[in-house]
Amino acid sequence: MKMKVKIKNKKEVSPERLSKRIKISPKNRNGLERLLKCQAKRGLKYSKKRAAIIEYFIKADRHYTVEQLYNEIKEIVPNIGYSTIYRTLRLLVDCGMARTHHFGETDTRFELVHKEQHHDHLVCEKCGRIIEFTNNGIEKFQNAVAKEHNFLVKNRELQIFGVCKRCQQRKR
Amino acid sequence: MKMKVKIKNKKEVSPERLSKRIKISPKNRNGLERLLKCQAKRGLKYSKKRAAIIEYFIKADRHYTVEQLYNEIKEIVPNIGYSTIYRTLRLLVDCGMARTHHFGETDTRFELVHKEQHHDHLVCEKCGRIIEFTNNGIEKFQNAVAKEHNFLVKNRELQIFGVCKRCQQRKR
DNA sequence: ATTAATAATGAAAATGAAAGTCAAGATCAA
């Protein structure tokens, strides 16, 4: 006879359990655990729709506007509401699993936080393409500037706006 | 008897003439001329209120939200409307005399373009202070990155968010 | 100075992204 195991301080769904529901690659594991901690701390329950959004967002791994994500998600989860997308993305940001950007547009863009290093963006003004890059030289000089001003750095954001290679070629 | 001089292709108010109305320091002269060209091209007329806003904005030389500028301008020009501030700032941006920033707030900030060199900002998250800096090392590496990607740079924006010296001291 | 053409203005309405509300449905520990 199988005994029912009683777990005392649960509230916290195990990563294994949620992983069965949210299919996720190993590299996003730490992000997922962060999310679970966050959910637990807030007493949030599991939800299919939220899980679907998160799973999709993680797999796609792009710089999404709410509108874009909404349009893609609704193909998978019909009846999904705009609010749920907004709420879920806000949750991810609060948990540190996502971050926001403003690439010169009105809409906020959301991107998954899973890369080890800080990275910045080249933003093509013609086609909207976003190219990520990391540059230690830039980082170093940024830190030097901060130190000069006795400024305690919490975060930084660098965007280089212009025309991508492809769009330059297409022009002529 | 004084002859009336007829100017053929006017439409374009001379900088001298507008300068008499908009009191401006020499260093903002090129900006002013750009504005006049811009006004002329669009067939805009002179306006006291617009001139007052521009003059104030140039003299104050800060990173303004529309609300801030509105509140300060209305002391000088009562009855001024919000729309006029919005419209004038938009004009300045279109003429290349002002540029916008988003320092992690909802409101857009406007700043005068008159400095020779591109500059970036340290933004204090505690007190809102904005510290400008220029760093050639950063610029150099940014250009290197762009070149690597065959990216044609039009503009760039770097913000370093954190806590300024003063706010760090105040904390303890 | 008068005039006619047209730009500028402020008040109010419209827009659009983002957040809040709430009744009905979903989740979960017991």
Next chain:
DNA sequence: TTGATCTTGACTTTCATTTTCATTATTAAT
């Protein structure tokens, strides 16, 4: 299965910004 609590979508609200429009100001030609 139940009761407590969370989640959801439709709707409303908020707030920055833009647009509209009737009135006023500017300009160049008389």
